[in-house]
Amino acid sequence: METKAAVFRKVHEPLTIESIEIDKPWGREVLVKTAATGVCHSDLHVVDGVGRFPLDRPIILGHEGAGVVEAVGADVTTVRPGDHVVACLSGFCGSCEQCLGGHPNLCVGGVVTRAESAPPRLSQKGQAFRQFIGISSYAERMLLHENSVVKIDPELPLDRAALVGCGVLTGVGAALRSSGLEAGQTVAVFGCGGVGLSIVQGARIGGARQIIGVDVFESKLEMAKRVGATHVVNSAQDDPVKAVRALTGGAGVDHAFEAVGNTTLVRQAIESLAIRGTATIVGVLPPDAKIEFPWMAIRPECRVQTSRMGSNRFRVDIPRYLEFYRQGRLLLDEMVTRRGRLDGINEAFRAMKAGEVARTVLLFE
Ligand SMILES: [Zn+2]
Numbered sequence: 001m002e003t004k005a006a007v008f009r010k011v012h013e014p015l016t017i018e019s020i021e022i023d024k025p026w027g028r029e030v031l032v033k034t035a036a037t038g039v040c041h042s043d044l045h046v047v048d049g050v051g052r053f054p055l056d057r058p059i060i061l062g063h064e065g066a067g068v069v070e071a072v073g074a075d076v077t078t079v080r081p082g083d084h085v086v087a088c089l090s091g092f093c094g095s096c097e098q099c100l101g102g103h104p105n106l107c108v109g110g111v112v113t114r115a116e117s118a119p120p121r122l123s124q125k126g127q128a129f130r131q132f133i134g135i136s137s138y139a140e141r142m143l144l145h146e147n148s149v150v151k152i153d154p155e156l157p158l159d160r161a162a163l164v165g166c167g168v169l170t171g172v173g174a175a176l177r178s179s180g181l182e183a184g185q186t187v188a189v190f191g192c193g194g195v196g197l198s199i200v201q202g203a204r205i206g207g208a209r210q211i212i213g214v215d216v217f218e219s220k221l222e223m224a225k226r227v228g229a230t231h232v233v234n235s236a237q238d239d240p241v242k243a244v245r246a247l248t249g250g251a252g253v254d255h256a257f258e259a260v261g262n263t264t265l266v267r268q269a270i271e272s273l274a275i276r277g278t279a280t281i282v283g284v285l286p287p288d289a290k291i292e293f294p295w296m297a298i299r300p301e302c303r304v305q306t307s308r309m310g311s312n313r314f315r316v317d318i319p320r321y322l323e324f325y326r327q328g329r330l331l332l333d334e335m336v337t338r339r340g341r342l343d344g345i346n347e348a349f350r351a352m353k354a355g356e357v358a359r360t361v362l363l364f365e
């Protein structure tokens, strides 16, 4: 079937809107008509050539998609045509050691894509196109494994639900699932983009008594306050480590989160900790990144850990976080700072780089 998609061909060059061929769903695959897709930093990393994996091109990017199931393969059991679904890049096999150990976000089974030898899901005039993390949501249709989607309540708005597939899941989950946050503790969030704002919200929902947002953009700090930060620090003006200590009466915070993937912010997060504090690194750093800090800067019995995609079990977590949205506890309307169409993708990347938006969401027919 023909479908329109934003094609990425060359590093640093704009994506182009082209017609591509999308295969029929086989076996456990699901064909989804895309309703909305968020524009996430991980896509921009690929366009800028700083992704973790050297990806073959051409490729269809996008991984924060939501839509309506159009057709399913013969072996699909969890969704049917007409269902509303959110895609998640934590597609899982359900039978590897990580999945069975309760950590499907770390699945090593690798079932969500087709075998290299099989006909491609996406192609153009006989040339195979790469699919991004088994999703490729910058397209009118997505062809994915059923374990890459979760069914949601059809009453929920799909443009906001889409965000919960990546950025919101990652941030809220980092606070509620990965960090070990207890109600009444103190939190600092370094970087208040889409993920950082979601960490702020997760910390608020989890009962943190103080939430300090740190960023260099005033607009993002304003947003942080709107979604739950009790204090903000502009790190372009003030040393954030000193500011966090001052705001906590010298103690430092119980939990510091790094939400960008920047070595300086990781160091600042670690240096802002209280005794027995925990730094949770949510951002993805360059593979060769090194973090250095004076030993004296670390308080006794501190911990540094990473969080992958909010330690999610997304089939459980996405409906749960959407229930928080319905209750008014998770603010998603505020997170969509701009809406556009598929051909607005390059502008969305520019706005993200300029720090103008928390999230742009692209809408389809
Ligand atoms: Zn993402």
Ligand SMILES: [Zn+2]
Pocket (backbone or CB within 6 Å): 092, 093, 094, 095, 096, 097, 098, 099, 100, 104, 106, 107, 108, 109, 110
């Ligand atoms: Zn697995």
